[in-house]
Amino acid sequence: MEMGNKTIISEFLLLGLPIEPDQRKLFYTLFLAMYLTTVLGNLFIIVLIQLDSHLHTPMYLFLSNLSFSDLCFSSVTIPKLLHNMQSQDPSIPYAGCLAQMYFFLLFADLESFLLVAMAYDRYVAICFPLHYSIIMSPKLCVSLVVLSWVLTAFISLLHTLLMARLSFCADNVIPHFFCDMSALLKLACSDTEINEMVIFILGGLVIIVPFLLIFSSYAQIVSSILKVPSARGIRKAFSTCGSHLSVVSLFYGMIIGLYLCPSANNSTVKETIMAVMYTVVTPMLNPFIYSLRNQDIKGALQCWSLGLKR
Numbered sequence: 001m002e003m004g005n006k007t008i009i010s011e012f013l014l015l016g017l018p019i020e021p022d023q024r025k026l027f028y029t030l031f032l033a034m035y036l037t038t039v040l041g042n043l044f045i046i047v048l049i050q051l052d053s054h055l056h057t058p059m060y061l062f063l064s065n066l067s068f069s070d071l072c073f074s075s076v077t078i079p080k081l082l083h084n085m086q087s088q089d090p091s092i093p094y095a096g097c098l099a100q101m102y103f104f105l106l107f108a109d110l111e112s113f114l115l116v117a118m119a120y121d122r123y124v125a126i127c128f129p130l131h132y133s134i135i136m137s138p139k140l141c142v143s144l145v146v147l148s149w150v151l152t153a154f155i156s157l158l159h160t161l162l163m164a165r166l167s168f169c170a171d172n173v174i175p176h177f178f179c180d181m182s183a184l185l186k187l188a189c190s191d192t193e194i195n196e197m198v199i200f201i202l203g204g205l206v207i208i209v210p211f212l213l214i215f216s217s218y219a220q221i222v223s224s225i226l227k228v229p230s231a232r233g234i235r236k237a238f239s240t241c242g243s244h245l246s247v248v249s250l251f252y253g254m255i256i257g258l259y260l261c262p263s264a265n266n267s268t269v270k271e272t273i274m275a276v277m278y279t280v281v282t283p284m285l286n287p288f289i290y291s292l293r294n295q296d297i298k299g300a301l302q303c304w305s306l307g308l309k310r
Contacts, residue, residue: 009168013090016177028085035078041287042067058141062118070283073107077178097179105156113148116210119217127224246289254278
């Protein structure tokens with residue numbers, strides 16, 4: 001459809017994953033299994049925390065929100081990917097593409113802020129154990145969760161509105177399996193300078209600042225432990241922080257490698273594979289990391305599996 005000398009795009013075409021036709025069924029089964037594992041694993045964490053009163057603490061309030069975020073994060077992209085692989089129809093409506101981009105940014109940014117809240121919780125628990133219940137009051141914990149939701153909703157909406165103001169010309173093929181913001185900007189035929197400036201500024205707020213805050217929290221934790229070194233203290237610190245550090249390493253490692261440290265010879269295939277790692281693999285692994293490395297979660301699971309109440 002033409003309007004003046006511009007072409008109005010009504011839909012985009014997602015190229016999807018670089019998979020050979022004869023391997024499509026195998027990868028469809030693999031991604032379906034991974035998605036179901038992600039949904040069931042994160043639902044399990046949420047339900048377990050709700051059922052066990054011993055897990056009604058600040059740490060597990062943040063963890064239940066993180067699990068909900070992971071569940072929604074994977075649901076933004078994988079169902080559409082599975083549909084495209086099954087139907088061989090790569091199209092996605094213009095409005096649907098913007099909606100997918102909005103929710104993708106919302107839950108990715110939410111995870112980043114929740115990881116900061118969890119790092120602060122561990123910092124207070126280990127460095128100020130006697131004042132933990134006073135500092136991490138229910139009011140503060142709820143405020144941190146609400147603030148995370150509000151900030152991420154605003155940031156995602158701003159990116160989406162800025163994207164909606166752009167014009168897209170004849171090229172509507174997205175070399176990705178979802179509506180990635182950077183891929184959409186490359187297709188725009190109008191000035192994207194404002195979009196890029198906002199991405200640069202808010203990218204620091206969403207990625208760099210949270211990463212530095214988490215790093216600072218754990219540096220303080222390590223410093224506190226080394227001041228009074230003991231085998232019991234070290235075991236306790238690794239027990240409470242090990243799972244969180246594993247999730248942080250997975251999440252930020254992929255994000256920084258893909259967006260903040262791009263290689264000049266990065267191919268579309270390599271970028272797509274890295275995107276699969278943090279959109280599909282990380283949300284699936286998080287429940288296993290927390291359930292296998294967290295003593296409280298394992299204790300609650302053992303009690304409920306035996307039909308006992310704590």
